[in-house]
Amino acid sequence: MIDNWHSLLHELSKNIQSKITEVIPKRNKLSYTAFKSLLDSQAQEAIVEILREKKVDAKLISEEGDLQFGDEKYIITADPVDGTTNLSRGLQPSVLSISVATEPNQNSVIASIVTNFYTGETYYAEKNRGASLEEFPIKPAKYCPYKDSLIGLDLSKKPDLDKTYRLILESNHIREEGCSASSLCHVADGTLDAHIDVRNMVRATDISAGLFIIRESGGIYSVNRKIFGDLQLARDSNCEVIAASTRKLHDEILRIIEKE
Numbered sequence: 001m002i003d004n005w006h007s008l009l010h011e012l013s014k015n016i017q018s019k020i021t022e023v024i025p026k027r028n029k030l031s032y033t034a035f036k037s038l039l040d041s042q043a044q045e046a047i048v049e050i051l052r053e054k055k056v057d058a059k060l061i062s063e064e065g066d067l068q069f070g071d072e073k074y075i076i077t078a079d080p081v082d083g084t085t086n087l088s089r090g091l092q093p094s095v096l097s098i099s100v101a102t103e104p105n106q107n108s109v110i111a112s113i114v115t116n117f118y119t120g121e122t123y124y125a126e127k128n129r130g131a132s133l134e135e136f137p138i139k140p141a142k143y144c145p146y147k148d149s150l151i152g153l154d155l156s157k158k159p160d161l162d163k164t165y166r167l168i169l170e171s172n173h174i175r176e177e178g179c180s181a182s183s184l185c186h187v188a189d190g191t192l193d194a195h196i197d198v199r200n201m202v203r204a205t206d207i208s209a210g211l212f213i214i215r216e217s218g219g220i221y222s223v224n225r226k227i228f229g230d231l232q233l234a235r236d237s238n239c240e241v242i243a244a245s246t247r248k249l250h251d252e253i254l255r256i257i258e259k260e
Contacts, residue, residue: 005100005110005111006111006124008050008054009098009100009113009124011050011054012046012047012098012113013096013098013113013115015046015049016043016046016047016096017096017115017117017120019042019043019045019046020042020096023035023039023042026038027088032088032089035088036084036085036088039084040064040080040081041064043064043081044080047060047062047076047078047098048060048067051069051076055069055070056069056070056074057073057074058070058075058076058100059075059076060076060078061076061078061104061233061235062077062078062080062235063078063081063203063235064080066235074100074101074102075100075102075103075108075233076100077098077099077100077204077209077233078096078097078205079096079097079181079203079205079206080096081094081096081117082094082095082096082097082180082206083095083177083178083181086178086179087117091178092116093177093178093179094116094118094179095114095117095179095182095185096113096114096115096117097112097181097208097210098112098113098114098209099111099208099209099212100112101208101233104232104234105230105231105232105233106204106208106212106232106233107228107230109208109211109212111125111126112124112125112208112209112210112212113209114182114213116182121134122134123138123188123213125212125213125216126216127216128216129216130217131188131213131214131216133185133189138188138189139188139189139190139217139218139219140187140188140190140193140214140217140218140219140246141192141193141245143245143246143249144193144249145249145252146170146171146194146249146252146253148172149171149193149194149249150175150193151167151173151192151193151195151196152176152183152187152192152194152196153167153171153174153175153176153197154180154183154195154197154199154202157201158201159198160198160199160200163198163257166256166257166259167256170256175192180195180202180207180210180241181207181209181210183195184207184210184211184213184243187244187245188213188214188217188219189217190245193245194244194245194253195241195242195243195244196243196253196257197240197241197242198240199240200239201238202241203235203236203237203238204231204233204238204239205235207231207241210243211223211241214243215228219245220243220244220245220247220250221241221242221243221250222241222242222250223240224239225242225254227250242254242257
């Protein structure tokens, strides 16, 4: 039984950061593909080291493969490097993203952490205890109409052009960070007013920690258009996500998406 998730998740974060710091100088010595692979494998190894050392009974669901530790009392969902393409090219942001749940679904998450590899800034949340950035409480921004809001929009790979076009057309301020976990945390702390991913392909491993941080901060999100909708915590679990500072802004976004 783990009685201090704050300590364990921060230890995981520090070990991953340490491994990644050792890898970064090799960026210009390896091919793009080899460097990305090295980043991912080293970050995964950092998680495994701590879970074994602390004898944590958990199932690890990770971008880099699922592993079992003990009797799988907890579900640890991780993207050891979210924004791998950014980090491999020297762009910000790129983060580690880890959540802990009692069952293999999002609504059973009890703690999560997201740490920026470039700055070391760490977001943390624990069930019914709120969310923080560097131990200071955070909350989302106040309501702002969609057209004037700062909107994160994921445009990578296969965007739905009809929906995406409408979202861009009606906004004066669109941003694409290339890192889902970071964008969700930026909604939680008020940096972004909303983050939208309508590709129906963002993975649970990318967003589990960030969604929990938003919920604990007082923000709102929908999964597949259901407010605080549940999500299976599995590597092949994909969805559509709308995260916003307020329900009013969330519903404005939904109306734009559903407009004929």
